[in-house]
Amino acid sequence: MTDAVFSRTDERLGRFAVRPVEPVADTELLHGWVTHPKSVFWMMQDAEPGDVQREFAAIDANPHHDALLGLYEGRPAFLVERYDPAHSELAGRYAARPGDVGMHFLVAPTETPIHGFTRAVLTTVMELLFSEPANQRVVVEPDVRNQAVHTLNASVGFRVVDTVALPDKHAYLSTCTREQYLAAREGVFTAAAEAKE
Template sequence: MSTPPETLYARTDAALGTFSVRPLDPFADAELLHGWVTHPKAAFWMMQDATLPDVEREYMRIAAAEHHHAFIGLHEGRPAFLMESYDPSEVELVGLYESRPGDVGMHFLVAPTDSPVSGFTRAVITTVMSCLFADPATQRVVVEPDVRNTAVHALNEAVGFVADGPVRKPEKEALLSFCTRAQFEAATI
C-alpha cells in the first residue's frame, strides 16, 4: 500500500470546510491535470491542445525546476485545484518588473465542475495565498494573469491584489499585480 503524499498546508474555511495543499506528482497526477488544463474553462491556462504526454512533460519540467513548484490543492481530501509558485526574478517575469526580496509568483487553476459551489473559487485563492504567506520569507505575491481574464482580476482584488499595469510577455499581455501580506490580511479578515 502506498503512503499518501504529505500535506504541506491546510486551512479550514468556515463555510466550505477543509482545504489543503500537497506536492504534485507529475506521473500520478498527469491524467487528472490533463482533464483540468484542457477543459474549455481553463482557456487562460493556454494548454487547450495539450496531450497527456505534454502535461506529464510540463509538470516533470516544473518538478525538476529550482525556481518553479507545482502543488495539488484538495477540498475535503479530494483534488480540487492546481497551485504553482515561482521566483519571478528567475522565471515568468525576468526583466519585466523590479523584483524585491520576498517576492513569490503564483498561478492557480480550479478544477472544472458541473456543480459549482458559491464562494468556492474565492476560498481556493484564499487558501493559495494563506499557504504562500505561511512562509515567513514571503513578503509579496506577484501575479501576471491575461489582461482579458476579468474574472481572475476580480478575485485577485478581493484578496488584496493591486494592479500595477500591463506587461508584455511572449505568450500574452498580462496584468501585473501585487499583494503584500498586510494587503492580504486586510482584505480577508
C-alpha cells in the same frame, strides 16, 4: 500518495489542503483540467497527456518553481504553482523586491459549482504563500482578458501595477503585499460579522 504540506479549514466550506504534484500519477487528472474549455487562460488547450506530464516533470525538476495539487475535503479540486519571479519570464520586466513570490492557480472544472469556492481556494493559496515568513509580496500576471480573476484577485488585496507583454499574452502585473492581504481578509471577516448581527 504524498502527504499534505499545508491545510486550512474554511469556516463555511470545510477543509482545504495541498500536496506536491506527482507528475506521473497526476497526469490524467491534470490533463483533464488544463485542456477543459473553462481553463482557456491556462494555455494548454491542445496539450496531450505526454505534454502535461513533461510540463509538470520540468516544474518538479526546477528549484525555482513548484506545483501543488489542491484538495477539498480530501478530493482533488485545484492546482497551484508558485515560483521565484527572478527566475521566470517576469525577470527584468517589473520592479522586483526581496520576498517576492509568483503564483498561478487553477480551479478544477465542475458541473456542480459551490458558491464562494473559488474565493476560498484563492484564500487557501494566499495563506499557503504567506505561511512562509520570507514571502512578503505575491506577484501574479493574469491575462488582461481574464476579468473574473482580476475581480477575484482584487478581493484579496491585489493591485494592478502595470501591463506587461509576455511571450504568450498581455498580462496585468499585479501584486499583493502581506499587509494588503491581511487588510482585505480583515475586511471580509468584519463584513461577515456585521451581516450576522
